[in-house]
Amino acid sequence: MPILENSLRNLTKLFAKAYWSAKVFKQKKSKYIAVSGKVVGHEELSNMIDASLDMWLTTGRFNDAFEEKLAKYFGLRFALTTNSGSSANLLAISALTSPLLKERALQAGDEVITVAAGFPTTINPIIQNNLIPVFVDVELGSNNIDVDQVAEAISEKTKAIFVAHTLGNVYDLEKLQILAKKHNLWLIEDNCDAFGSRYLNQLTGTFGDIATLSFYPAHHITMGEGGALLTDNPLLKKIIMSFRDWGRDCWCPPGKDNTCNNRFGFQVGKLPEGYDHKYIYSHIGYNLKITDWQAACALAQLDKVDEFIEARKRNFQTLFNGLINCQEYLILAKAIDGADPSWFGFPITVKDNAPFTKVELTKFLEQNNIGTRQLFAGNILRQPAYLNKEFKLRIRNTKVKSNLELEDSDYELLPNSDKVMNSCFWIGTWPGLQEQDLDQMIETIKKFIDGYKYSRDGKN
Numbered sequence: 286m287p288i289l290e291n292s293l294r295n296l297t298k299l300f301a302k303a304y305w306s307a308k309v310f311k312q313k314k315s316k317y318i319a320v321s322g323k324v325v326g327h328e329e330l331s332n333m334i335d336a337s338l339d340m341w342l343t344t345g346r347f348n349d350a351f352e353e354k355l356a357k358y359f360g361l362r363f364a365l366t367t368n369s370g371s372s373a374n375l376l377a378i379s380a381l382t383s384p385l386l387k388e389r390a391l392q393a394g395d396e397v398i399t400v401a402a403g404f405p406t407t408i409n410p411i412i413q414n415n416l417i418p419v420f421v422d423v424e425l426g427s428n429n430i431d432v433d434q435v436a437e438a439i440s441e442k443t444k445a446i447f448v449a450h451t452l453g454n455v456y457d458l459e460k461l462q463i464l465a466k467k468h469n470l471w472l473i474e475d476n477c478d479a480f481g482s483r484y485l486n487q488l489t490g491t492f493g494d495i496a497t498l499s500f501y502p503a504h505h506i507t508m509g510e511g512g513a514l515l516t517d518n519p520l521l522k523k524i525i526m527s528f529r530d531w532g533r534d535c536w537c538p539p540g541k542d543n544t545c546n547n548r549f550g551f552q553v554g555k556l557p558e559g560y561d562h563k564y565i566y567s568h569i570g571y572n573l574k575i576t577d578w579q580a581a582c583a584l585a586q587l588d589k590v591d592e593f594i595e596a597r598k599r600n601f602q603t604l605f606n607g608l609i610n611c612q613e614y615l616i617l618a619k620a621i622d623g624a625d626p627s628w629f630g631f632p633i634t635v636k637d638n639a640p641f642t643k644v645e646l647t648k649f650l651e652q653n654n655i656g657t658r659q660l661f662a663g664n665i666l667r668q669p670a671y672l673n674k675e676f677k678l679r680i681r682n683t684k685v686k687s688n689l690e691l692e693d694s695d696y697e698l699l700p701n702s703d704k705v706m707n708s709c710f711w712i713g714t715w716p717g718l719q720e721q722d723l724d725q726m727i728e729t730i731k732k733f734i735d736g737y738k739y740s741r742d743g744k745n
């Protein structure tokens with residue numbers, strides 16, 4: 286058997302090398318420059334074949350190894366995988382509602398501070414848990430939470446702050462940590478876009494009580510669909526696991542029994558004495574676990590993450606240097622002092638004085654084979670889903686109201702969120718981009734702007 290296994294492994298390696306070099310060659314020849322993509326090789330495939338040979342199917346040894354390695358990478362005690370970044374966000378908020386947190390547990394009607402110019406599944410778990418999102422504005426350029434608006438938005442009901450590091454750019458964690466401490470708030474970092482970003486030389490995702498990661502192929506490392514939660518707090522780890530694994534009280538991994546050595550020794554709730562601990566539920570939970578194939582893929586990706594991070598930073602800098610003279614009409618992304626972002630993408634905001642719109646520029650880029658993306662939901666409060674179904678919200682320091690009662694004056698309190706929706710988009714920084722791709726991205730944007738400058742100066 287070991288001989289057969291070894292030959293299979295060697296064949297996999299040969300196949301993957303041939304297959305991927307053909308694929309990369311084809312990609313290089315393709316004219317379209319995608320905003321994101323995965324960079325995978327024979328190591329991922331070999332691990333996934335190994336996982337197949339195990340035929341374990343569910344979460345297993347690769348997941349154990351990945352969770353351990355991921356936690357170590359961040360210098361935290363716990364990393365827990367889940368089947369998407371969105372699930373990680375759902376688990377993070379759900380965990381904070383656990384009665385095990387006693388007086389710090391979030392109750393229906395409590396408030397969570399966030400931004401409207403974000404990804405939907407950062408905000409959705411707040412609404413889904415009957416909590417009240419409190420929206421503050423973002424800053425132009427960084428597209429990150431305006432930290433100065435947080436203090437004025439905090440009320441007696443505010444219990445948590447939950448925001449993403451937009452496109453990997455880092456918000457002022459020091460100020461948020463001080464506010465969180467002062468007002469006894471939970472701080473959750475949506476770190477889905479920011480694997481490897483640093484603030485004051487410390488990795489983002491290690492500042493808050495909980496942080497989340499996404500491993501969707503557009504992200505820094507991938508397992509196809511997947512995500513993870515990071516925490517240093519053993520109680521939060523226990524609660525997150527419970528919510529992730531059906532809500533059960535038992536912490537046995539799949540296929541194991543009696544890890545607590547007291548499987549039939551419990552008498553809780555209104556259950557009969559000795560009811561099997563494996564079937565005792567302490568939370569109204571989900572099943573959001575991953576399979577071992579996903580973990581096998583991500584384990585190999587984790588060995589490459591430092592290279593990926595460096596490539597993203599390099600690509601960002603090349604784009605920034607190349608577009609530096611376009612700032613008459615474009616706002617380019619800026620990192621705050623002390624931040625070293627691991628860029629998910631390169632955001633560009635069209636200035637108000639520009640003789641063209643974002644739509645015109647992005648159309649031109651797409652027509653010229655440059656992939657573009659919106660900054661996620663734009664101003665999420667203008668999206669149909671958030672206009673149709675009723676929920677309660679607050680904007681900055683205003684009173685709680687229903688989303689169905691939003692008026693123009695409410696939207697005017699978040700002018701930059703509208704600006705992001707109307708004028709911001711992003712292009713790629715992913716490690717699969719070649720130097721000539723970056724040159725083409727820069728030249729195409731310059732060509733578009735020069736066309737307008739030429740007609741303007743021609744008129745003068």
Ligand SMILES: Cc1ncc(COP(=O)(O)O)c(C=O)c1O
Binds near residue numbers: 369371449478499511
């Ligand atoms: C900031 C942010 N949070 C959460 C998510 C959700 O991650 P997933 O697609 O893995 O569900 C994304 C996805 O891109 C994201 O950008």
